[in-house]
Amino acid sequence: MPQQVAVITGAGAGIGRATARTLGRAGCDVALVGRNRDRLGDAAAELHELNVRTHIVCVDVANAAAVEQAAEEIEEKLGPITLWVNCAGATVTGQVAALEADEIRRATEVTYLGTVNGTRAALTRMRRRGHGTIVNLDRLASLRPPPLQAVENGARAAVRAFSESIRPEILHDGDRIHIALVHLPAINTPRYSWTRNHTGKRLKPMGPVYEPEIAAEAICRAAFDQQRDIWVGLSGVRNWLLSTFLPGLSDGWLAGKGYARQMEKTAVTGDEPDDLYETVPGAYAAHGRFDMVTRKGMPLLLTTRHAQLATAMGFMGMLLLALRRKRK
Template sequence: MKRKEGKKETVVVTGASAGVGRAVACAFGRTGARVALLARDRERLESVRREVEAAGGEGLVVVTDVADPGQVERAAQETEEAFGPIDIWVNNAMTSVFSPFTEMTPEEFRRVTEVTYLGTVYGTWSALKRMMPRDRGVIVQVGSALADRSIPLQSAYCGGKHAIRGFTDSLRCELLHSCSGVHLTMVQLPAMNTPQFAWVKSRLPFKAQPVPPIYQPEVAARAIVWAAHHRRRELWVGVPTVESFLGNRLFPGLLDRYLARKGYAAQQTDEPEVPDRPNNLWETVPGPFGARGTFDERAQEGSPEVWMAEHKWQLALAAAGSAGLLLSLARCRRKKRRRFRIFR
């Protein structure tokens, strides 16, 4: 879906109060979009709205728990009443529990699934309800390298991301079958420097961390905004995501054993966890959380995979030009050899 000059897009972002969702909302704000901000914490959403408007867009705060389909539908209705037809819907909201599976409760597993997976399903439902009659619109599912290659200590979250991918692939086939103009894409992210590691429920002895290498949330935001305006089936962000997807296809058993040995330590810092600290599984955690977490010094600012996707035509032309030059040089060499043989 290409932007029309002068047209302000209406965008919905779930999980917009912090982390990747906040970065995405601000990135759309810089394009001049009208952005509906969905999350549970009104105070943080108000601060995001101010950031979106300072960037050049318009913001709308809609306090929403995406695990409740009624609240998601109400948010969609409020968005269209305020901003007009929804052009782009970004399903980003998530939560997790850092814990061995055997130590989790059924209620915890259900809650992670309801937010991470069913929240995406409910958002997609509300978006399609409005987009399909108009035969246009884009839905962006924010995925993860863990949507293909699971890791230990996050069984509920990994299961939710796998489910999103399966659901998305199935729905995409249905949209193609009906020749729908609605486009569905999934952006697979690497480990991100977001505040979730400070508020996600954890039973680990040490503080949780993203598995290195780590990327800044603005990298994900640029990829998501780009994916929303280009008809790509799926976009992989970051070298670790590429390695994860390809490695799991080639050596799944080897990765099982590697993660069994290294996966626990890789997700923890050397700093002891604070027992019974507040977590956001059931209630939002108050505080001035922004897009970034506490891993700035270790986080990368760019992704070559996203850059290559953005510049694929230039790269193709450069490759074609290089191939033509090499072919011309080869022909010149052959001609020189023929002349040399005739002279002899």
């Protein structure tokens, strides 16, 4: 493929770190964007072993002006940006009544406005050339948005609506810029160790857990195959059906089970370091501490084409059923 310059926010750890490796192996030059220079340096060192050109930019994605400046710097060092992946995020976990307004604002700025700032910076430069790809991340649909995660649920819903609103704007202007959404289940990243936590217990992922390399593979397929949406795994489809047809049951289940399934029995003091305002020191990489419970195989990656096919088959099934009843 032609030489690609990929920008990855949140590239120091977790999904961003895994995506950087995957894109590097695919032949991209990679710009690593994040707040922790040491972890970005570790990620760059891994890519140098693969003979990948890299550039590090230490920046807070919530700062729109800083993201714009970072994009200019990347194009000066590596060349025109062809792919931008918004992986950066931060959140606060706990009942909404227990959260501070500043915590909610900050988490929303990093996760939602960080995606907005990255998307705008990419669009500005891609429109000069009329083509490019932007990948944003969404949470996979569950029974209902789980309790204790209202801040991230709101931010990811905003990312989804924002991305869907941009698509007709690009189509209107005639640019060949692709906006992809990757809908992810629980991923084994270090975030469970450094999320600001008001629950009093150590956090753990809810539902099927996958390794960050699975998320990276889905991101790459969305980018290179020009997929509109990719859903990782079948649980999202199952849960969507349950929440649609049995909403009262799903709310009751989450009220009864949703708390325990997100927390371990180990208590926390409440003064553990978190990454909401400042980065957490330490040599964190892509994986979190849940390697023993993750699903190792590649799950089914459902694309927009699969969804369209399923919708068409469902429509044909209903039509045939209606015709059969009419004949009777």
